[in-house]
Amino acid sequence: MVNLVNECKEQISLILNNAVKLAHKNGELVSDTLNTFSVDKTTDSSHGDFATNAAMTSAKLFRTSPVNIANIILKNINLEGTYFEKCEVAGPGFLNFFLNDSFFKATVNAVLNEKENYGKTDFGKNEKVMVEFVSANPTGPMHIGNARGGALGDCLAAVLDWSGHNVTREFYINDAGNQIEKFGLSLDVRYRQHFLGEENVELPEDSYHGADIKERAEQFIEIYGDKYLNADEVERRRALVDFALPKNIDGLKENLQSYRINYDVWFHESELHKNGLVKKVIDILSDKGLTYEKDGALWYKNAEFLEQKYKSLGKSDKEIEKLELKDEVLVRANGNPTYFAADIAYHYNKFSERGFDRVINVWGADHHGHVARLCGAMDAIGLNGDKLHIVLMQLVRLMRDGEIVRVSKRTGKSITLADLLSEVDVDAARLFFNLREPASHLDFDLGLAVSQNSQNPVYYVQYAHARICSILKALKAENIDTENVESADISLLNSEEEKDLLLYIAQLPEEIVGAAKAYDPARITRYAIELATKFHKFYNAHRVKLPENEELMRARIALCLCVKTAIHNALTMFNISVPESM
DSSP: OOOHHHHHHHHHHHHHHHHHHHHHHTTSSSOSSOOOOOEEEOSOGGGOSEEEOHHHHTHHHHTSOHHHHHHHHHHTOOOTTSSEEEEEEETTTEEEEEEOHHHHHHHHHHHHHHGGGTTOOOTTTTOEEEEEOOOOOTTSOOBHHHHHHHHHHHHHHHHHHHTTOEEEEEEEEOOSSHHHHHHHHHHHHHHHHHHHOTTTSOOOTTSOOOHHHHHHHHHHHHHHTTTTTTSOHHHHHHHHHHHHHHHHHHHHHHHHHHTTOOOSEEEEHHHHHHTTHHHHHHHHHHHTTOEEEETTEEEEOHHHHHHHHHHHTTOOHHHHHHTOOOOEEEEOTTSOBOHHHHHHHHHHIIIIITOOSEEEEEEEGGGHHHHHHHHHHHHHTTSOGGGEEEEEEOOEEEEETTEEOOBOTTTSSBOBHHHHHHHSOHHHHHHHTTSSOTTSOEEEEHHHHTOOSTTSHHHHHHHHHHHHHHHHHHHHHTTOOOSOOTTOOGGGOOSHHHHHHHHHHHTHHHHHHHHHHHTOTHHHHHHHHHHHHHHHHHHHHOOSOOTTOHHHHHHHHHHHHHHHHHHHHHHHHTTOOOOSOO
């Protein structure tokens, strides 16, 4: 698994360290080591392909100007056996490195050899990571926020997987607690209304009013009739929930599978209560003196614990006061544990019982207040809250013709995931929801998502792949070998467009690692779009078929194959289709 950009950075670090040691030995520098420095890809190739600030960060250490340090390093640099042909000093002391032909040849070799695995690395060292996302209440259909969370969570799991982590995708089914009680009540009312009339059985304001509740009650009646009409309320509601809840969960699974999301684990909240884990974590907190009783309920000393934690981290009393910390109820006065208590137990299960090294939850931005208290609770029960990472996802607005869309054309009600996928192709949905980083608000343009032109990002990228397939097919029809190009002379690809393409192809593994580090799969979407742009630019400037120059033609065929592979891998990583014709 090759990551040439990372190899270049490592080579530059070694080149610099060797040069400094030699300069020190020659009496030109007062130290034989450098302070910490960075090596970055440049945005302008005229300034080299990589640049480092090593001379600037070590100015105090060497007691001379960065420019002087840079020139001394340059004098002692040895580039033999590396991917670089030259180095230059620029500006206030930057050292700019320029790639040689061996790098571009290595890029082509890596892509042609690794094929559908190109882009994968061992960066994650098989770290055991869980990504929990969507986790919508099974009391109703999934809304448009779940659609963004689904695409984001699944694609985040994909970049973690491709960057060498051992990833588990998990859905947390909230099948216990208040929302299930409300679900049972709502079903019960609709059931009795069928027989007794809506005017005789009132539907409480805070119950579920959706048409899906009425539909489930009618389905129950088709099988059981009025069998439960005069039954005990608890028995009737239990029967209704036992009937409707599995159907709703199956509906969630079906919707998500149609969205090309397949979970490794569907975890039931109810299991935490059945196996005593909720009671266990409450007992742990109580044994640590972190609970107290008030108004018949059991409370967790959240404010006290977090205040101590923040003070240990150096926060001032004024900063802590602004956080408005408050305690949390663990067990209500009626004896029922709260959702927060179950959440602590659930994460105890993730870390302590299933042994995940890191847990990532994808939540809506409205849950931001829950982050600190849950991470703090992990510390409170003896686990490491720093291993719990929360990705907060901002809202999405559906737009059509410049106007906000709030209801479904099909149902006249709020738009669900099923509504969206009935109008927009899955490819477009998955890519559009990953056009921007999670923390950014997103406008989803329905008209653009179904358009068949270059303004549509998914069409634009897929078309680049299809265009390459068309080129290769046409060449093959003329008996030109489009497969055995490993020995092509890549040094012939010396135009700006060709080198720009090759360098960008080489960046895919590092982009995937960067996306995994930042929890931002949108980096790969942007990469694919930019790669398509660079290919179209190359295609408009150069011909691939060159009977008069077979060697250059073979090199350009190799380049086309590399672009095709990079686009294919970027899209299929996200479960987006890659058509060969359009």
